[in-house]
Amino acid sequence: MAEAIPGLQVDHDLSHANTLALPSRAERFWLARCESDVVRGVELANRHDWGITVLGGGSNVLLPPLVGGLTLRADLAEVSFAAGEEGAVHVEVGAGADWHALVRRCVERELWGIENLALIPGLAGAAPIQNIGAYGVEIADVLDWVELVDRRDGRSRRLSREACGLGYRDSVFKRELANQVVITRLGLTLSTRPSPRLDYGALGERVSDPSSAQAIFEAVCAIRREKLPDPVVTPNAGSFFKNPLVSRARADGLLSEAPTMPHYPQPDGRVKLAAGWLIDQCGLRGLRKGAFGVHDRQALVLVHFGGGTLAELLSFSEEIVDTVHATFGVVLEREPRSIQTAVA
Ligand SMILES: Cc1cc2nc3c(=O)[nH]c(=O)nc-3n(C[C@H](O)[C@H](O)[C@H](O)COP(=O)(O)OP(=O)(O)OC[C@H]3O[C@@H](n4cnc5c(N)ncnc54)[C@H](O)[C@@H]3O)c2cc1C
The missing domain is CATH 3.90.78.10 (UDP-N-acetylenolpyruvoylglucosamine reductase, C-terminal domain)
Structure with missing residues (x-):
């Protein structure tokens, strides 16, 4: 019986797990807190012939009333920083890290590269799926690699940025690898050297100090709060x-x-x-x-x-x-x- 499997939740409510607040239930739900949990979830689904739906923060999905098979969230949230050459800083981030919190943390460390991507809802693992972008910057600009568990064989592997085939709101994960992988970790390269990107829309006019990533981050947040409804208030x-x-x-x-x-x-x-x-x-x-x-x-x-x-x-x-x-x-x-x- 599926109900007897430890860690497997049955008939799980997803209405609060999608920012559109569409009524939805998962037939089965698996929260993976580490990579081996992801592998176990994939193996479980493969063994029972359940389809897998990977869900992040639910901010870019249209959920049906019933999601059959196994709904899996990769909740690996660790973040680490390592200094590279010439001001580069390599950031490794788990798929379950909140994207905006990551941006804030990087800006607080005075790292450049993702300050324009502030306040995009969702989790880091979903960021390469549609190559998130805003204010003239895309994750493609800083992404080095993506680690994933391949659902076909349950094995982990690393894809280079080139192999991710990133384009405008597009990637290999929407095409050849659609519904085939669970992303577990990303590698980004940021920089301690200022590289302001202010040429998009009215951003430049709103930034008090172009040499400060914090000032750009704050301007992006302010513009977005003026223009976009907060999904918590208005789904x-x-x-x-x-x-x-x-x-x-x-x-x-x-x-x-x-x-x-x-x-x-x-x-x-x-x-x-x-x-x-x-x-x-x-x-x-x-x-x-x-x-x-x-x-x-x-x-x-x-x-x-x-x-x-x-x-x-x-x-x-x-x-x-x-x-x-x-x-x-x-x-x-x-x-x-x-x-x-x-x-x-
Ligand atoms: C108010 C608002 C503003 C937004 N602004 C922007 C914006 O400026 N730019 C932009 O690009 N997007 C924007 N988005 C869209 C959305 O925030 C991003 O696409 C975000 O990356 C989705 O993350 P998520 O964790 O919510 O993914 P989900 O919505 O949960 O999933 C999105 C897709 O990714 C897949 N997926 C999720 N996690 C994984 C994983 N670990 N492994 C494999 N597949 C996975 C899911 O199966 C699904 O197909 C906005 C959304 C909202 C609500």
């Missing part, structure tokens, strides 16, 4: 849509109609558009339908007022996608990841 999953990448020709066509449209040429020749601006221009900011709405300060964020279901949220988001497509001919893609109702 949400941050940006609900990715910023779409379109061809130069399509961007030029749109710009001839709307010259003020924000647009960011990319190294590959394509142009990134601002999904929030497109939604805003369609007059959808502040729209509320039932339990869900478009946030009134940031059109990229969908919020949950309570009592809603995943099906209602998906239907609401499809209306937004359809309206933007009908108005601009641009297809918006969802950012949070759908968790399948894995078959037990």
